[in-house]
Amino acid sequence: MGRIFEILKILTYQIMKSSNLVTTSMLAEHLEDPDWIIIDCRFNLIFPEKGEKDYQEEHILGALYVHLDRDLAGPVQKGRSGRHPLPDPQTCIQTFSSLGINDGKQVVAYDDSGGAIAARLWWMLQWLGHEKSMLLDGGWEQWKHEERPFSGKRESERKGEFNAKSPKPWIFDAEQISPSMKNGEILLLDVRNSSRFRGEKEPIDPIAGHIPGAKNEPFQVNLDSNGLWKKGKDLRRQYLERFPELEQKKCVIYCGSGVTACHTFFALKEAGFNNHSIYPGSWSEWISDPSRPIAVGEE
Numbered sequence: 001m002g003r004i005f006e007i008l009k010i011l012t013y014q015i016m017k018s019s020n021l022v023t024t025s026m027l028a029e030h031l032e033d034p035d036w037i038i039i040d041c042r043f044n045l046i047f048p049e050k051g052e053k054d055y056q057e058e059h060i061l062g063a064l065y066v067h068l069d070r071d072l073a074g075p076v077q078k079g080r081s082g083r084h085p086l087p088d089p090q091t092c093i094q095t096f097s098s099l100g101i102n103d104g105k106q107v108v109a110y111d112d113s114g115g116a117i118a119a120r121l122w123w124m125l126q127w128l129g130h131e132k133s134m135l136l137d138g139g140w141e142q143w144k145h146e147e148r149p150f151s152g153k154r155e156s157e158r159k160g161e162f163n164a165k166s167p168k169p170w171i172f173d174a175e176q177i178s179p180s181m182k183n184g185e186i187l188l189l190d191v192r193n194s195s196r197f198r199g200e201k202e203p204i205d206p207i208a209g210h211i212p213g214a215k216n217e218p219f220q221v222n223l224d225s226n227g228l229w230k231k232g233k234d235l236r237r238q239y240l241e242r243f244p245e246l247e248q249k250k251c252v253i254y255c256g257s258g259v260t261a262c263h264t265f266f267a268l269k270e271a272g273f274n275n276h277s278i279y280p281g282s283w284s285e286w287i288s289d290p291s292r293p294i295a296v297g298e299e
Contacts, residue, residue, distance in 0.1 A: 100158025129165025
């Protein structure tokens with residue numbers, strides 16, 4: 001039996017490594033696997049404690065919880081940073097170790113917003129070299145719809161020793177953007193909704209608009225009408241139809257605070273693109289410096 005189990009683990013990994021997504025059925029088969037760690041990332045920007053309260057009421061069996069503000073973001077520096085600064089690598093190591101993550105663990109992240117928050121955790125893990133991290137396709141809604149096992153019990157805490165690698169070059173900062181845009185070196189992609197991009201509405205940040213020269217493609221286009229991720233080949237065709245320059249230029253992705261930018265980063269990776277980064281501070285950091293230019297309307 002042990003040999004069969006090892007063969008199944010190898011076959012499962014070979015299937016998974018072509019994608020960073022895991023299906024609900026595959027996750028259900030690993031609920032009692034000690035080498036799998038499930039992490040609930042539910043969070044609501046308007047009601048920051050709602051996700052954690054929802055988790056305490058019910059969550060995927062065995063799942064641990066991370067809070068966007070506490071665990072996936074660093075301290076906000078008023079007038080200097082965005083709303084969700086990227087934590088430094090050492091802080092990430094401490095957080096991931098507290099979740100029991102080490103080299104042998106397969107991490108699966110989920111939320112109830114199409115992966116909008118879970119993708120941030122996935123990005124951070126991958127950024128520091130933990131390749132065995134995935135998103136649950138369909139997230140919490142799909143899990144509940146299929147009536148799969150859940151719990152409201154407090155899960156046992158885990159301890160691990162996260163082994164961080166050198167951070168990948170997936171970060172583009174504010175000082176790089178304007179000269180790179182001027183030289184035509186990058187495609188700057190704003191993944192907020194169109195009304196925020198055009199500056200017609202701004203429900204979260206104090207100033208409306210977008211970074212001059214940016215193109216707009218809301219992150220929600222990465223999902224189908226059922227809230228599942230589109231196939232990689234379909235994402236590739238979709239993005240190349242809209243932005244043929246993706247074949248030649250580096251794509252720099254931003255959003256309101258650097259969180260949903262990770263969703264489109266994930267989508268581009270699924271689509272087979274490899275030359276893209278995020279601007280972690282995003283719009284909320286950009287507008288913290290009054291000397292930076294702002295645009296409204298369409299580009």
